[in-house]
Amino acid sequence: MIRQRATPDSAILAGFESLGDNCELAAVQRLHGVEPLDLFRWSSTSVEMLVDALDHDLEGLDDPAMLSLDITPALPGRDREHVLRHRRFSNYSHTFARADKVDSKIILEREVKRLTLLRRKFLFDVGRGRRTYVFRTTGATDAQADQLLSALRRRAPTNRLLVVRQASAAAPAGQVFARNDGWLDGRLTHLAPEDDGFLADVDGWRELLHTAHTLIASHGRPYRNTASATDRDPALSTSQAA
């Protein structure tokens, strides 16, 4: 375990809640001593799964009949870990329990209780509409980002969404754009591998979240700019360097 130390960035990083699709943001938060009680922080997710979960009050997420444990493969330098499989939503979560040290029955009982508590908290938070949710993705389209934001805003119209994807020539790293359809479009030089969020571009994430935080603070919420027909409104774009 890592002894955690607060940094000047901790408060800003704590203001964002991960929705997946892997544990990359969670890893960046942990490296800054930020340990929020966020349901999907250590989970693999997809837009389809999240929309389904949001529209159905996350029913079944903590149902023991829908949960089982797998063990990660033996890899050099890595402990084998119990990984929680959610059959209802077809996704996985870290448990951080070593397979050779902790009995699976104990872990499964713990995970059911943990999910019950985190589900309760997630539904409360998403219903209040005060969070900025972050979805990191290599494959989600703009249309899927729209779908995810819509699902979040069906819970509360003031929920915000930052979608983090790999930079491109048209969308450079470090910039965050407020899309006309209401979500924030952030780009990183590179994304971590799907199976190891700790290989994240930590500096890039920190800068991106600072930029998003600045954008949110300066424009209030929710993001909705219907004045322009263009895909992106330059007036609402910003970057750390700007």
Place this chain on the structure above:
Amino acid sequence: MTLRREVVGSTIAIVRNELGAPELALGLDTEAREIEGWDSVAMVSVILAVEARYGFEFDAAEMDRMASISDFVERILLHLERGTP
């Protein structure tokens, strides 16, 4: 023993138990992030153990505000004084 002392003692005992560290040096002012081995998994375990010990549930906003042993103690005392389930 006063209620406060009992709550302080039981909270510290719960944290030690959930972290599997019976000798861990803890005091009222100990911040969660200063504790070796502390993470969100540990935090959830401690919250669940406190809820089971005292028979109430923290609300989501309370969970976000608990950053130290003292925070836990004050919230527990508040619930006990209110008698909230």
